[in-house]
Amino acid sequence: MVFKKVNDYLYLLIDESYYDTISSALVLPNKLVIVDTGVHVAKMKEFRKYVEEKTSKKFDSLILTHHHSDHVMGNQFFSDCRIIATKTVAQKLKTWKKSMTTEKLARRIEAVEDKSAFDGLDITLPNEIFDDYLEIIDEDIKIVVKRTGGHSKGSTYVYCPNYKILIAGDNLLSNFPPYGADPSSDPDVWINTLREYLTLDVEKYIPGHGKVSDDKLVKYMIEVIENIRDFIKEQVSLGKSKEEVQEEGYAKNFYPIEDDDSFEARAMRYTLSNWYKFWGGK
Numbered sequence: 001m002v003f004k005k006v007n008d009y010l011y012l013l014i015d016e017s018y019y020d021t022i023s024s025a026l027v028l029p030n031k032l033v034i035v036d037t038g039v040h041v042a043k044m045k046e047f048r049k050y051v052e053e054k055t056s057k058k059f060d061s062l063i064l065t066h067h068h069s070d071h072v073m074g075n076q077f078f079s080d081c082r083i084i085a086t087k088t089v090a091q092k093l094k095t096w097k098k099s100m101t102t103e104k105l106a107r108r109i110e111a112v113e114d115k116s117a118f119d120g121l122d123i124t125l126p127n128e129i130f131d132d133y134l135e136i137i138d139e140d141i142k143i144v145v146k147r148t149g150g151h152s153k154g155s156t157y158v159y160c161p162n163y164k165i166l167i168a169g170d171n172l173l174s175n176f177p178p179y180g181a182d183p184s185s186d187p188d189v190w191i192n193t194l195r196e197y198l199t200l201d202v203e204k205y206i207p208g209h210g211k212v213s214d215d216k217l218v219k220y221m222i223e224v225i226e227n228i229r230d231f232i233k234e235q236v237s238l239g240k241s242k243e244e245v246q247e248e249g250y251a252k253n254f255y256p257i258e259d260d261d262s263f264e265a266r267a268m269r270y271t272l273s274n275w276y277k278f279w280g281g282k
């Protein structure tokens with residue numbers, strides 16, 4: 001687990017035990033804003049304390065980039081704050097919480113390296129819902145919160161034009177192939193979202209997993225998704241089956257994957273089959 005001060009405005013928690021999942025703390029003139037709360041319950045509590053001590057400021061808001069469980073496990077430590085999410089994300093989390101059983105949580109922990117990650121978990125839901133756009137203003141600093149969709153229907157980015165920082169959630173990944181396994185993933189919207197990023201004044205892109213990046217990563221992701229799209233569309237027009245597209249698509253190595261039995265490999269195959277349906281495959 002790494003707590004990292006990037007500069008006076010940005011602190012990160014990077015969870016090396018789960019695909020370098022990133023939670024980002026933005027420092028505003030009078031308060032702190034956190035984006036996503038990661039996988040590890042106890043570490044998020046520590047991170048909050050760490051940033052508040054370092055900055056002598058208090059957290060005021062938590063913004064969720066999307067509903068996936070590796071981004072929301074530490075929400076409970078921000079129940080005194082605005083917990084902001086889109087309608088879609090709020091609904092997904094509500095359903096997820098309702099359906100969560102001890103058995104389900106036990107199965108989820110199998111995929112996580114640190115078996116104590118969920119100790120003390122109290123799934124905490126958003127308390128402030130927005131549709132597509134919201135701004136947080138503190139003195140002369142503005143934070144834009146915008147839902148775009150892409151990786152999932154509720155996927156949202158957080159952009160600070162003053163700090164030239166964009167926090168992308170899983171629409172940007174620097175250590176993992178584009179993850180399109182969510183049923184609401186929309187790769188056409190995803191490409192447009194990444195193109196939108198490039199129109200903004202950004203120096204530091206913070207992905208959902210990996211490390212702080214620049215626009216090269218955004219351009220690379222566009223290229224990977226477009227290559228997958230062009231391949232699948234062609235295969236669909238040739239009447240290829242889902243299995244054929246999955247197998248041939250995987251062999252094409254759109255994104256370098258070393259271990260064919262890894263989560264990355266399974267995610268890539270699942271993404272190919274999901275997007276096969278998306279672009280009209282039967």
Ligand SMILES: [Zn+2]
Pocket residue numbers: 066068151170208
């Ligand atoms: Zn995700």
